[in-house]
Amino acid sequence: MIRYLTAGESHGKSLVGIFEGMPAGLEISEIEIARDLTRRQQGYGRGDRMKIERDHAEILVGVRYGETLGSPIALLIENKDWPNWEARMAVESLAKENRTEPLTSPRPGHADLSGAIKYQHADIRNVIERSSARETTTRVALAAICRKFFYELGITVGSHVLNIGGVTANSSDAMQSPVEISRIADENPVRCLDGLAAKKMMAVIDEAKTNGDTVGGIFEVVIAGLPVGVGSYAHYDKRLDGILAGAMMSIHAIKSVGFGLAEEVANRKGSEVHDRIFTAEGAAIRRETNNAGGIEGGMSNGQMIRIRAAMKPLSTLGQPLESVDMSSKEPVVALRERSDVCAVPAAAIVGEAMALLALMNPFLEKFGGDSMREIKAHIAASPGQPWD
Ligand code: EPS
Numbered sequence: 320m321i322r323y324l325t326a327g328e329s330h331g332k333s334l335v336g337i338f339e340g341m342p343a344g345l346e347i348s349e350i351e352i353a354r355d356l357t358r359r360q361q362g363y364g365r366g367d368r369m370k371i372e373r374d375h376a377e378i379l380v381g382v383r384y385g386e387t388l389g390s391p392i393a394l395l396i397e398n399k400d401w402p403n404w405e406a407r408m409a410v411e412s413l414a415k416e417n418r419t420e421p422l423t424s425p426r427p428g429h430a431d432l433s434g435a436i437k438y439q440h441a442d443i444r445n446v447i448e449r450s451s452a453r454e455t456t457t458r459v460a461l462a463a464i465c466r467k468f469f470y471e472l473g474i475t476v477g478s479h480v481l482n483i484g485g486v487t488a489n490s491s492d493a494m495q496s497p498v499e500i501s502r503i504a505d506e507n508p509v510r511c512l513d514g515l516a517a518k519k520m521m522a523v524i525d526e527a528k529t530n531g532d533t534v535g536g537i538f539e540v541v542i543a544g545l546p547v548g549v550g551s552y553a554h555y556d557k558r559l560d561g562i563l564a565g566a567m568m569s570i571h572a573i574k575s576v577g578f579g580l581a582e583e584v585a586n587r588k589g590s591e592v593h594d595r596i597f598t599a600e601g602a603a604i605r606r607e608t609n610n611a612g613g614i615e616g617g618m619s620n621g622q623m624i625r626i627r628a629a630m631k632p633l634s635t636l637g638q639p640l641e642s643v644d645m646s647s648k649e650p651v652v653a654l655r656e657r658s659d660v661c662a663v664p665a666a667a668i669v670g671e672a673m674a675l676l677a678l679m680n681p682f683l684e685k686f687g688g689d690s691m692r693e694i695k696a697h698i699a700a701s702p703g704q705p706w707d
Contacts, residue, residue: 329451330404343389363508364661376460428634462672477501484523484534488513531637538667542624558617566677579612
């Protein structure tokens with residue numbers, strides 16, 4: 320079983336991650352982690368912060384001669400923006416007159432107001448530094464190690480963007496390789512497979528920027544190669560869709576998650592939803608559709624897992640909404656910070672990361688072991704069909 324923790328404020332000195340439970344004998348390098356960190360930094364609609372950062376995770380411990388030891392792995396990612404924030408984010412105590420003015424105008428939709436009340440912070444800065452999506456950098460770095468783990472076992476994860484600001488991609492289920500899906504998506508500024516829709520998405524982002532507004536969207540994460548029976552119907556907390564959905568919902572600004580047809584299942588009859596099962600003499604059982612999104616009864620069914628997640632428009636607006644000053648109780652407009660106009664392409668990479676992290680425990684529960692060698696042996700030894 321794995322556990323992981325992240326620490327770090329958006330404009331603090333650095334971000335830190337600890338991952339416990341990765342089996343021994345997995346080859347991993349900082350370069351492999353860097354690849355995903357770079358992917359997360361891209362995307363049309365990102366703000367100026369991404370021009371400052373060059374996210375790189377240093378592996379501090381847990382790896383020797385390029386292989387995991389089975390001991391906890393610790394990663395360190397420097398915030399390049401830190402020197403610009405040293406005084407504002409000082410760790411040591413500062414005299415009141417040397418501190419920056421507290422932020423007191425909460426942004427509707429953000430963690431600002433509830434966070435300030437919950438932790439008794441008179442300065443919203445204390446809330447927004449940790450609630451920032453900058454934290455996902457660490458998750459993506461830790462998940463890059465899981466990506467390598469699954470890749471070694473023939474399981475791959477990819478993603479692409481389906482919608483930005485109401486512009487929907489014409490997507491096809493034909494492409495069956497997550498690696499190929501991600502390769503094509505990564506070449507596009509909004510990570511959309513439909514070039515025409517991508518142009519319209521960029522226009523919608525430009526328009527929002529001009530108007531001091533933001534846009535959200537929908538991305539899809541795809542997982543291939545997962546054997547049948549990861550997760551279980553036998554208990555509520557073992558259901559794979561529940562585990563993956565919770566992981567997706569933990570990403571900043573995600574408001575809904577679905578599998579396969581997702582909400583569309585509500586509009587169709589059973590005969591139009593369920594994936595018929597076929598076989599031919601001597602051939603494997605197969606399906607010709609994947610409306611279930613690869614999960615039936617809380618278990619992987621051997622088809623590609625398709626998870627879609629909807630992201631709300633970011634709540635830092637160039638033209639801020641009405642709010643109330645927390646100290647004076649006077650009506651004000653919400654605070655304005657440098658931010659992104661659209662982060663859906665980046666969120667798709669974070670979606671891949673959360674899927675990878677969330678898959679670890681259900682997978683290890685079925686095929687687990689302390690070393691890559693043992694896990695591979697467990698997979699090789701799994702029985703065939705019960706009727707064989
Ligand atoms: C974020 C605001 C922006 C984003 C940031 C998330 O940062 P800044 O306030 O420094 O301009 O760029 O995302 C990242 C830094 C990142 O690495 O993804 C927010 O308020 O959540």
